[in-house]
Amino acid sequence: MTTYNATQIEEKWQKLWEEQDSYRSRRDSSKTKYYVLEMFPYPSGKLHMGHMRVYSIGDVLARYLRMRDYNVIHPMGWDAFGLPAENAAIENNINPAEWTAENIEHMKKQQKRLGVSYDWHREVNTSAPDYYRWSQWLFLLMYRRSLAYKKKSDVNWCETCATVLANEQVEKGLCWRCSSAVVTRDLEQWFLRITDYAERLLNDLEQLPGWPERVKLMQQNWIGRSEGAEIAFQVEDFPEEEIRTFTTRPDTLFGVTYMVLAPEHPLVKPLVKGTDREQEVIDFVAKTKKESEIDRTSEETPKIGLFTGRYAINPVNGEKVPILVGNYVLMAYGTGAVMGGPAHDHRDFEFAKKYDLPIRGVIHPGGEKELSEETMTEAYVDEGYMVNSGSFNGTESREGIQKVTAYLEEQNLGQYRVTYRIRDWLISRQRYWGAPIPIIYCQKCGTVPVPEEDLPVELPLDVELSGNRVPSLAHYAEFVHTTCPNCDGEATRETDTMDTFICSSWYFLRFTSPNCDTAPFDPGDADYWMPVDQYIGGIEHAVLHLLYARFFTKVLYDAGMIKVNEPFNRLLAQGMVYKDGAKMSKSKGNVVTPDEIVERFGADTGRLFILFASPPEKDLDWNDQGVEGCHRFLRRVWRLVTDSAEDIGSISGRTEEEGHEAELQRSLHAAIKKVSVDIEERFNFNTAISAIMELVNAIYAYRQALEKENYNREILREALEKTVILLAPFAPHLAEETWELLGKEGSVHRQHWPTYDPDMLEVDQVEVVIQVNGKVRGRINVPADCPEESLIETARGSDRIGELLEGKEIVKTIVVPNKLVNIVAR
């Protein structure tokens, strides 16, 4: 008998798989396709445990589904543009392209050592010209469809990264990548009009039952749809102007006692111009604008307001209400003006109390409750009926919302409106290592898109980065200066590159035809392979990548380029990998790398542990002893197969069956059933693995129960072969080797997944639990499917139960066939 040598076995099979091109996928309309995809990585240089986890999960599915005869596509690639490459380039005086290529090469080797069944023919690299050419092409498609536009506005600026960020990339006022404070800058930038798709991005979440609720909820919150009314207020002494305000509570319109404008509101300056308040207001506006996003939007920041000296006219009752400027009003949301109804909004309430503005209740809670402006300590924000509201008095507030809105529309004073929290996607990045935005600025023709035939706009590679503090294309004259495609006149190129999230918003489509050179993807291939049936990745992309990718898919759908409206049918958000209760990090010294696990135990052990330790969507705590346990299990399988291979070859065996054979077969079929359901329906790989462990234990028990010469060769052989097949998705190398040891031809991964026979699960005798008043008081062994009456009789017949029931009246007897009898007695 040989010992289990993981390294040797894994190298052997990896080489063979590569030589035989085992995992190549081809279009085949006669077969049902299945697209398994793990989020592609940024080539940082090294794989970490999070990578190993996501690849292990994906590979189990891919291998399982292939054995279930699906035509599986399982590709891998590189999200290769991004800041770290520039930083590394500056530090090590190496070109970002070279640095990236080296990392890719190394990480690919690591992935191969894990034995993941990727179709490497489909590998993509977003930083390669033949990829970003199409990222640029898609930008131009957006431009043609008026979905890409340039505007000057306040944008998020990260000092450390020296670039702007999209709203989704600012987390609690900090940069998502480097966690430094984000400040506001007024710049001219390119945006994608994702807000045009807000409604569909929201509504179509319903089409995604295979997505985790929490991810859908996060997207829903991010999109932030609010229904309400936009209402126009006239301004006293400014007959030409009006202030439009958005509210979700038009029913409280009669309770408005003031109006607040955002500091950036265009009317602020004209309103105070020439008045004695002008300087004060202008100073306040300037000060507020200087504050960072985090200070501006924090709830802790006190609300500050400043009276402008002007008044607005409430359109429904003609009342004059003061106009203020307030730091808490955001120009980017709604209309940048808020009507103050302090009695029914807690922010307005707080603000009114602070500045001693009048509070007028217009929604009565109803019932016994009183509504008194003098005594109220907080706003009443719930429903009620309208009071102090002229002809609307007595109307239920919910109905009042409709009625007031209808009235405003009739009188041409306002209209129903839906507002979203989501803003357009800012995609300009003032960086070098990205896809150049394919736009040319001509003095005569203005903004001119680069003609499709001139794509890609290539990144200059012969650049010297180390001298620049901020690597930017603007530093390279030969890149910047060009001629206008329209008039051949002198022109300059856009020097910003695109947000890397653009490149990852369509890579799953490129995988379907990675070499297509006439379009971003071949329509026939995309139609065959799309959508991604199972997508797997981290929760951190819930509103970043996953929202952007959905947006791109919808745009391409509208452009008639694809037939799917949503890219990812099912989504699995895998949990994080921790050790000792903390995230693995160098500073804590608790890092375990895939490399060291592969070296010490082999990839199969690492994969098995990572899948066994926890269900995929939960966080996983790395445990070295648990890894050893999994390694022991694989050795146990190894011994079982090598020992038995000799036995089933040499001993004569007997044919008659006794209880042991039936028991073994029952274990086998139960395991087949459980493993199949756990992989395919529940994604509970941990319990699937435990079922295989139980099966292995059962085979050991069989071998121990009988003398070698009495083994039933056929049944033992079948059990062993099927055990190896069940193990194949989890420990692919060991499965191949043991398959071969059992004398089988061909790859175990080409076998059909076994089916179970329900008859085999049947047992002759079952143990039935006897309860008295819900407590277990005994057990009886009876033939399976024993009729209720005789079951009850047997149960009551036993001495113990008889004793317990003595002198009691039986109220009721509940029977669960083959499981339990509960006698309720008083």
Added chain:
RNA sequence: GCGAGCGUGGCGGAAUGGCAGACGCGCUAGGUUCAGGACCUAGUGGGCUUUACGCCCGUGGAGGUUCAAGUCCUCUCGCUCGCACCA
């Protein structure tokens, strides 16, 4: 503050409303080999006593529904995540 999720042995974790703790780790005892991170067997939630195929308690806490609740309902505590002046 709002929203979501989660609380089960020493640990990771199992349990279509039907025997709580599968499987694994760890631990205990015995065996075996002692050159290997070994292997095999048995045991392992807590407590009680009359040591019995015995009883009581036990899934964060308190109630409830049910013949039966880790599972369903109500309240409550704790932890994690997301959003957070969005009018």
